[in-house]
Every structure is written in structure tokens, then in C-alpha cells.
Amino acid sequence: MGKQGSPRSPRPKSVGADLSLGMKEYQGRCPETLPGSDPSLGRRISGGDYNWNRNLLLHGLKNEPAKFGACKGVYVGKKHTWFRKHVRSVVFMFGLMGFLFLLDSLMVSIFDSMNLQGSSAPIKSSGLKEDKSYPNEEKSPVLMYDRLLNLASSALAEKEFKQDSLNFWEEPYRHASVWKPCADRKSSKIIGKSEKSNGFMLVSANGGLNQQRVAICNAVAVASLLNATLVLPKFLYSNVWKDPSQFGDIYQEDYFINIMKDELEIVKELPPHLESLDMEAIGSLITDADIPKEAKPIEYVQKVLPLLLRNGVVHFLGFGNRLGFDPLPFKLQRLRCKCNFHALKFVPKIQRVGSLLVQRIRKYDAAKSRLDKQLLGNFMSNIPLKENHAEGGPSKYLALHLRFEVDMVAYSLCEFGGGENEQKELQAYRETHFPLLIERLKNVKPVSPTQRRKLGKCPLTPEEAALVLSGLGFKRGTYIYLAGSHIYGGQSRMHPFTNLYPNLVTKEDLLSPGELEPFRNFSSQLAALDFIACATADVFAMTDSGSQLSSLVSGFRTYYGGGRAPTLRPNKKRLAAILMESRTIEWKSFEERVKKMIEEGQRVRVRGFGRSIYRQPRCPQCMCKSHLH
DSSP: OOOTTOOOOOOOHHHHHHHHHHHHHHHHHOGGGOTTOOTTTTOBOTTSOBOOOHHHHHHHHHSOHHHHHTSOHHHHHHHHHHHHHHHHHHHHHHHHHHHHHHHHHHHHHHHHHHHHHHHHOSOOTTTSBOOTTSOOOOOOOOOSOHHHHHHHHHHHHHHTTSOOOOOTTSOSOGGGGGEEEOTTSOOTTOOOOOSSOOOEEEEEEOSSHHHHHHHHHHHHHHHHHTTOEEEOOEEOOOTTTOOOOOHHHHBOHHHHHHHHTTTOOEESSOOHHHHTOOTTTTTOEEETTTSOTTOOHHHHHHHTHHHHHHHSEEEEEEOOSOSOSSSOOHHHHHHHHHIIIIIOOBOHHHHHHHHHHHHHHHTOOBOOSHHHHHHHTTSSBOSOHHHHOOTTOOOOOEEEEOOOOHHHHHHHTOOOSOHHHHHHHHHHHHHHHOHHHHHHHTTSOOOOHHHHHHTTOSOOOHHHHHHHHHHHTOOTTOOEEEESOBOTTHHHHHHHHHHHOOOEEOHHHHSOHHHHGGGTTOHHHHHHHHHHHHHTSSEEEESOTTSHHHHHHHHHHHHHSTTOOOEEOOOHHHHHHHHTTTTTOOHHHHHHHHHHHHHHHTOOOOOOTTOOTTTOOOSTTTEEEOOOO
């Protein structure tokens, strides 16, 4: 049924007038015996049809002469004369009615479809992508917590008429502003590079944008440890990411080399006499199998340094997650921070389009913070906000990294309310893409999906993410930027979210096809746009704190945010316990527990031993601590 207020096909006046004349004459003479005397005749019914029941009328006119005989003789006497006189008009009238009936049904179905999309979200079809790795059928919305969704919807409606008292737009703890960026400062603990290099170090990094970024920072530290000259890292082509981008397509090469020059020598290419060497043949090819995960510095000194001194070159192939966070000398830790937060600056092409993303959702084009300036360069103006702010436009937005892609969903071994079809679909995906997982599962006792959810092992669904935001008190009109947008289940899975929060946008919504064209088929460059939009948001919300994007973005916000860049990080185990009570919990209790969970995740903590320095840079190697005034 069309949404109230939506345009509808007009009633056909001429046909209705002709028909009403015949009906008046007919009903005036024999009202008690007419099959069409139901008072609902002629009214609009569900689906948008006009209830002129053609079969009923024809039945009455043609197949019930006995009832007609009971009427006044005047009508019986004139029936055949009138019918012969108007037979062509009657046939034309019913033909036209049939055509209008079909046209009206068609128009209503179109408006129904438009209204359904409108009630969900203003997301363009290009914005929310279906993953092509699994059957892409149009599905009904999947609901796991329908009662809670109804309570959330009512709560959001009530909040529309109340003054906004939400405090999650701000950092809750003043101590967050005590820590200042200083990884680029010179320190007495930092010893400059040696005059003579031990040789050249090549790195071929795998993974996507964020895995490659971590690999670059680790490579800087290892090159310094081995006193090697670092060749600008190469990026391996992945059948998953399908992106041929290299370092210079994403980061500013000369800027990177210049920022690191005091601590490390970096060159763009190997010298000609080393380029033709067969690295594997001379024993200088080092794979992930040769260096364990989270390796300590001593392992590089013992295994790699002798090869470097003997051959003058080593090549790390893969280099994913191959340097631990602790124990690590102060100098190497500082170098990783300086590389991540200062040396890796996006190329102008990415900065320019990233600034367009931020400008269009904020509705102004001035730099708002140090985060803006670091990530967007000179593409945001320096005009004060009061002069530059568009009248009536929203100035705040929340960025959401919703990790609900098909690979993560399938690998989790969880269930998400889609029933048997979903289970078969995900099992087929696992068999195709995760054969090692399938083999491993044959030899272990399975953990039930319910138990996995209790342990916090299941990625949050869009529905669960929406419930968290509504429990925190974010209003229905909140502008939300969705990073990624390859959501498993597409629109059907996003429906519960967009019903609560319709102002959801993606980069495909905010940028024109022409603006996105230079990034087509370059997933890492597209990911850089998401990185910018998330890092510079007024609030950043994640659903999986273990993802590289969420870790790096939250670290950037800590480093450059000045205590004014809040991050919302749910505890999946605690949230699962709350949602287990979805059938009985009162909304007020749900709100209180969700808020407490998020507030505890926002506490100002100094980086703990072994913790990621990219995600938690509050430590002496990365940041300097000042005093509160």
C-alpha cells in the first residue's frame, strides 16, 4: 500500500460518471436484490485497487435474470433496448476500466517500492553494495530483536521532542587531553643513523591498505635495527583485494623519505647491480615461514643480519605482523610511531576527494582540527567555522565501521537469524574460501553458535549496531557515514538499521561517479577515503575493535584528537549478555547497561605491555604528557 501522502493515480472521472449513472438507475429500482449493493463497493482497498468488481457486475448484469425479474417492470422492459443502444459504449467502458485497473495497480506497486526504500534510508543503489561472493537474491529483512527494535523506535520518537542531552559527542574524561603528539620530536634517546649501511632491505607487503600500513611501519623499525637501507616497500597483488596500487599511488614518496631521513636512509629502487639477483638462490628471500608472528628483535639479529652482511640485500616476502610490540627498544618504538602518525601522508588525489567527503557531510569546508590538517593537507580552507558554516546544515556526523562482510560472517561460524538458507549459504562460502578452516573443524569439538555469541566471538549485525546507538541516545536524525558498505545481505540486512537511522550515507552517495572514477578497481585507495572520513568524524563507532581499520583510526583519533575525538567501542561479550535478555529487558535498563559498557571502554588508559602502539599511542615513545590546568 502506498505511503500516506504519496502520489496516486487519479480516479477516471469520465468513466466513473458514466458508470455511476447506470448504477443509480439500477440501484434506484432494485436495491434489495443487487449483488453490488455492498456499501464498500467503489471504495479503495489495500494494494491501491478501486473496488469496482467487474466479475460481480457482469455476473449481476448477465447471469441473474431471475433477480432482475423481481424488479419493477419499467427496467425489464427497457433493458434490451438500452443494452443494444449502448453495447459499444459498455464494451469500451469495461475495456477502459480494465486498462485503468492494471495501470493503477502498477503505479501503486511502484510507489510502494519507492516508499519502502525511503523508509529504510536515503542510500543510493550504488552506495550499499551486495557482496558478489554469495547468491544475491532480494531477501526479506532479517530481524533478531524485533521487540527491542520497537522499543528503540518509540524511544527515538520521544527524543525528537526533547532537548539533546547526549554527551557521547564529547570525550567523557578530561585526562584525554593531557597526552600530546610528539613522535616527531628529536630525543636524546634517539641515535641517528649510522654512516655506513649493512645493505639493502626489500619488503613486499601483503593484505589491504591497513595491513600494508602496519607492515611499512614495522619495516622502518627492522631496517633501523639491522642498520639497513630501506627500499620503498612494494605491495603484493592479492586475489582478494585485486588492487595493483603501489606505495606512490597511496602515499607521498618524497615526503616519506624526507621525514624519516634523520633516522633512516630510504631509497626508491635497488641499485642496478642488485636488481638482477635471484634472492631465493642466494638465500636472501625471507618469508613469513622464516620469521614467527610477533617476532622479537633478537630473532632478526640472529636470522637476518648474517644474510644481509653476506649478500648485501635481503627481501622480506609477505611481512605480515612480523614484529612484536614488546619488548622493543625505545628508538624502534618511536620510529614506528613517527612513521605511522607523521611520515605516511596520503597523495593529493586522495586528500582532495577525501576533503570532498568531509565537506559534503559536514556542510562546510573549513578545517576543524589537527586531524583534518594531518589527513587532508591544504584541501580544507582555514576560514573560521562561524564565517564558513552553511546555514541550517548539520555540522556533526558519526562514522561507523560496520564489520559485517561475508568473509568475516562466514569465518565466525555464528548464526545471524537467517535460518536454514543462511546456514547453507555461509557453509558453501566456507567450503570455497576457507578449506583449511573446514579441515580443522573436522578434528575439533564444535562450539555452538549460541556459545560463540556468549563468548563475544560473533561480529555485530547492523541491527545490533543500531540498537547500541539508540541505547546511547543518538537521535533518529543523526548523520552517519558508513565505511566499507560491502554488507552481507545488503539492503535486507541493513533494513533494521536504516529504519531507526535513515540519514545513512556512504562514499558512493556523497561522491559523483566522475569523482569516484579514478579510484575504480583500486580498493586500497577507496579504503583510504573511508580512513579519512572515519578519522575526522565527530564520533567514530566500531563494531569490531580487532579490525585493522578500526585500530588505526582510533589510534589516529587518540594521537591527533586533543581529547576531543571520542571513539565508541562496544564489548561484544557484554553486549551479547545484554541482548540475551531482549525478550524481557526494559528499555531504560537496556540504555543504562549499554551506556555503562561504552563509557568503560572510553577510559583514558596508557598503552599496556604488548598492546598495539598504532591503536593505543598513549605512551612515552609516541606521546608526551602535559599537566591539566
